[in-house]
Amino acid sequence: MDFSIQPTARLMLWAFRSFEEQLTQRLQEKGFSGVKPSHFNILRHLDADGMRQIDLAVDAGITKQAVGKMVAELVQAGFVELVNDVTDGRAKRVIYTATGKSLINESVSIVKSLEKEMSEVLGIEDYATLRTSLVELLNYYQSGQDQGE
Numbered sequence: 001m002d003f004s005i006q007p008t009a010r011l012m013l014w015a016f017r018s019f020e021e022q023l024t025q026r027l028q029e030k031g032f033s034g035v036k037p038s039h040f041n042i043l044r045h046l047d048a049d050g051m052r053q054i055d056l057a058v059d060a061g062i063t064k065q066a067v068g069k070m071v072a073e074l075v076q077a078g079f080v081e082l083v084n085d086v087t088d089g090r091a092k093r094v095i096y097t098a099t100g101k102s103l104i105n106e107s108v109s110i111v112k113s114l115e116k117e118m119s120e121v122l123g124i125e126d127y128a129t130l131r132t133s134l135v136e137l138l139n140y141y142q143s144g145q146d147q148g149e
Contacts, residue, residue, distance in 0.1 A: 024036065034073075071094055
């Protein structure tokens with residue numbers, strides 16, 4: 001495929017998906033066989049102290065039903081568990097298990113390794129420019145400029 005003719009946003013999305021696939025593969029090689037790329041949408045939002053599912057849904061920008069499905073998969077894989085919320089007897093909190101905490105620690109290490117690889121592939125200066133450019137784009141869009149303000 002000729003990537004050079006693709007829209008920039010599509011290239012960023014494909015690069016991100018490739019990054020998550022590499023992260024998943026390396027985690028699976030480290031023994032975390034139950035992890036899937038779709039789980040990262042929950043794992044990257046789950047606070048260290050746990051969260052209610054509704055708060056996860058808001059943070060992740062997905063429906064409560066989608067969160068429920070992914071949380072059920074993560075529970076089955078042994079990465080999280082559901083416990084009663086002490087502030088609301090009707091609610092459940094999603095918290096990391098010991099295995100889930102190990103998964104997160106290993107993920108941090110692998111992400112650092114993947115970023116080092118990106119720096120090697122692009123070169124230190126181009127990698128720094130990429131990061132700076134992405135931050136500039138995020139600042140632009142987060143400031144409301146995308147709405148013509």
